[in-house]
Amino acid sequence: MACTEVVLGPLTLKNPVMPASGTFGYGEENAGAFDPGELGAVVAKSVRLEPAPGNPPPRLVETPAGLINAVGIPSEGVDAFIRDQMPLLRQTGTVVIVSIAGSTALQYGELAARLSDVPGIDALELNLSCPNIGHGLPFGQDPGLLAEAVSAARGNTGLPIIAKMSPNVTDIAAMSKIALDAGADILAIANTVNAMVIDIWKRRPVLGNIAGGLSGPAIRPVAVRNVWRVYEQVKAPIIGSGGIVTWQDAVEFLLAGARAVAVGVANFINPNAMKEIIQGIQGYLDSQGFESVEDIVGLAHTIGRSQ
Numbered sequence: 631m632a633c634t635e636v637v638l639g640p641l642t643l644k645n646p647v648m649p650a651s652g653t654f655g656y657g658e659e660n661a662g663a664f665d666p667g668e669l670g671a672v673v674a675k676s677v678r679l680e681p682a683p684g685n686p687p688p689r690l691v692e693t694p695a696g697l698i699n700a701v702g703i704p705s706e707g708v709d710a711f712i713r714d715q716m717p718l719l720r721q722t723g724t725v726v727i728v729s730i731a732g733s734t735a736l737q738y739g740e741l742a743a744r745l746s747d748v749p750g751i752d753a754l755e756l757n758l759s760c761p762n763i764g765h766g767l768p769f770g771q772d773p774g775l776l777a778e779a780v781s782a783a784r785g786n787t788g789l790p791i792i793a794k795m796s797p798n799v800t801d802i803a804a805m806s807k808i809a810l811d812a813g814a815d816i817l818a819i820a821n822t823v824n825a826m827v828i829d830i831w832k833r834r835p836v837l838g839n840i841a842g843g844l845s846g847p848a849i850r851p852v853a854v855r856n857v858w859r860v861y862e863q864v865k866a867p868i869i870g871s872g873g874i875v876t877w878q879d880a881v882e883f884l885l886a887g888a889r890a891v892a893v894g895v896a897n898f899i900n901p902n903a904m905k906e907i908i909q910g911i912q913g914y915l916d917s918q919g920f921e922s923v924e925d926i927v928g929l930a931h932t933i934g935r936s937q
């Protein structure tokens with residue numbers, strides 16, 4: 631059987647599959663469908679420094695091939711997270727990635743400091759799609775804010791840092807370089823795509839927050855292209871994400887250059903999705919004669935063309 635272990639910068643994962651933050655709770659939300667310890671990693675939903683209620687409803691709206699969410703990162707705050715959720719995450723028996731969300735660059739630093747010495751955390755993921763309180767613009771869409779947020783976290787932790795990049799930029803490779811220069815070790819490519827829906831009868835936006843982030847199959851080709859481009863331009867380990875529903879989708883991301891994949895809304899539709907994706911990747915490697923999942927990372931580039 632082919633080896634499914636992947637080295638993701640400073641992390642070693644037993645297989646390349648993990649949940650996307652916010653779609654798997656703290657590992658308890660798959661309702662016992664399978665043991666979260668079978669995953670390459672668990673990724674917790676983003677935690678804030680202080681308790682926060684999130685956005686006004688409605689927070690979700692379905693679209694033809696995806697879901698727009700404007701949840702707004704409700705959080706019980708970092709103290710309650712450490713007290714109530716870390717014991718659950720610690721028990722999963724796999725790599726634990728904690729996602730953090732700040733409203734200022736300093737908050738990323740403070741969150742990193744608070745979480746650094748908590749036992750059982752293997753890496754911090756920076757959710758850079760939160761708006762900066764002064765600026766209004768998400769950290770991941772402004773080069774200066776991006777560098778400030780990543781540097782603030784880097785300055786306060788020795789844990790590996792994953793920068794979860796925004797696709798809502800002109801050049802995601804250039805932004806990724808900024809995140810790496812500021813101290814990120816791994817890139818997550820990418821978060822949701824800006825989107826909105828208008829109710830034609832009420833003649834106003836459906837979401838309480840007006841706009842939100844599109845996820846699901848609709849964004850997969852966008853995300854694959856972004857992984858492809860970042861792989862070519864930036865030499866850093868990539869977690870690919872956006873619209874992965876089946877193992878075939880996951881293999882596409884690996885061939886584009888991702889070393890691991892994160893599965894989001896597919897978990898809402900099929901609680902066994904990630905388990906089936908792990909099995910499907912294994913089956914693909916075996917049937918195609920590959921010895922390791924590492925053998926197919928970026929393989930499409932050897933015959934593909936840039937752009």
Ligand SMILES: Cc1cc2nc3c(=O)[nH]c(=O)nc-3n(C[C@H](O)[C@H](O)[C@H](O)COP(=O)(O)O)c2cc1C
Pocket residue numbers: 650651652653675676697699701703729757794820821822844845846847849871872873874892893894895896
């Ligand atoms: C309901 C919901 C909540 C989410 N919460 C978070 C979050 O807390 N932090 C984060 O970084 N991303 C969050 N995301 C984005 C996902 O992690 C993922 O990047 C996105 O959904 C794209 O992947 P997908 O198409 O496989 O769903 C959320 C997405 C959804 C649908």
